[in-house]
Amino acid sequence: MMRPVLAALLLVPSVASAWGPQGHRLVARLAWTELDPAARAQVRQLLAGESDPTLHGIANWADQLREHDPDLGRRSTKWHYVNIGEHDCSYDTARDCPQDDCVVEAIRQQTGILADTSRPAAERRQALKFVVHFVGDVHQPLHAGHAHDKGGNTFQVNLDGDGSNLHRLWDSGLLNTAGLDDDAWMSRLQDMPLAVSAGEGPAAWAEASCRVVLEPGFYPAGPRIDGDYVTTWLPVAQAQLRRGGSHLAEVLNQALGAQADDPQG
Template sequence: MRRSRPVALVPLLLAAVLLLLAGPVGAWGPQGHRLVAALAWAGLTPQVRAEILVLLAGEPDPTLPGIANWADQLRAEDPDLGKRSASWHYVNIAEEDCHYDAARDCPGGNCVVGAIDRQLTILADHGQPLAVRRQALKFVVHFVGDVHQPLHAGFGHDKGGNTVQVHLDGDGSNLHRLWDSGLLNTADRDDADYLQHLQPPASGLDGAPADWAEASCRIAIQPGLYPARAKIDDAYVQRWRPIAEAQLRRGGARLAAVLNGALAR
């Protein structure tokens, strides 16, 4: 009986997701995370969707896209948790030929791989308080998106491309921001349009978060991802934007898979 009302809200919340996706284009960070979450929602089982609606009841925007950027807002909203979770957004393995070693690369579980594994365990534990599981869901949705951004699994010496200066359309930026925001923004699509462009979503993907990080890293070290010149030209965009888009598809498919696994009863 307690679940009947959230389940009945499914059509309303789907409508809310569509309204959100019709909004203006934001930076790749927010937009990319919303798109990964929206792609994942489409791949969830009805049972897991109902469970998520229970977990998100009372949120300002109780949808997966609505909570997808929460972890990036923590520095302003909860500085202590934001500081403690800062290292959970990435893992630096490019210097190690993209081979992940937990003891070396993720001491104490403080990297994106360890964070996904830990938060999925919390999310799957129905003995945990609802608020704790809700927070774990927010982290999982965000971090699965993060681990599919190649420079979140890149080099440590340049902070995932943050110290590599580039110029796009006359504006100064850095390589990390280019992949966080610049590449997708060149498509000039709002969320709803981009979601249609990303169809059909990826399928048949497996592996664990460590495998995803290694695969992202292998993109980060491909010849040409670090541009030969600071000015980003159309050739760079046309080569690399489809790869960024493919990572969104993979992120959505894998997020759906891990949520289906963690929340199935």
């Protein structure tokens, strides 16, 4: 007898984003709690006028470009991932990111735009939106996985007759099994002890995410999965979200922390 919660997770819609909308919001909310006062002030200034002028409010913007700005959506498609699973998770810019067209270099380039106060505010605002989303992306293991199965998109999983794929499962299915809203997830994630090494950067984050993909059991032995998979891998997904939040805060503090004076925090 298959478990209803697992059958439900395989019915979630396919999304392009790592973690799905909820996961990206959580990474952004976690980052906000670790921002320096000056960085917070810059974020508020850059996002003034947005319909939801918060980090989590713009966290999924990069995945909505296909609807609102199809040209930019097409140009930025490859910025969401990098394939290094076939190379033992070792990142090489020339080999893995030609034309700087991958998530590692996208984070670096967009962070540079964000930090450049000589650029127009609109450019820096767009860069902020990209950075928030891409740092979330690079912490979803399958956004740094294998090219041969398109980051798990062609690896089929099946539960009680319901088909899905491994990428979708990691985007949102694992999180959905907990049945938590954003506030409940925040409480859980903030209670997690986590040591984050400072100064590693997006290449190291991608390599660490890729190593999760290579762990025994990450790919099920066959298409049929059960509750044991969720029990094993949901804690790993949680840890990746938590790391993503801290790493995003690190990026934003470095890019924005020295650019404003905000005594109110």
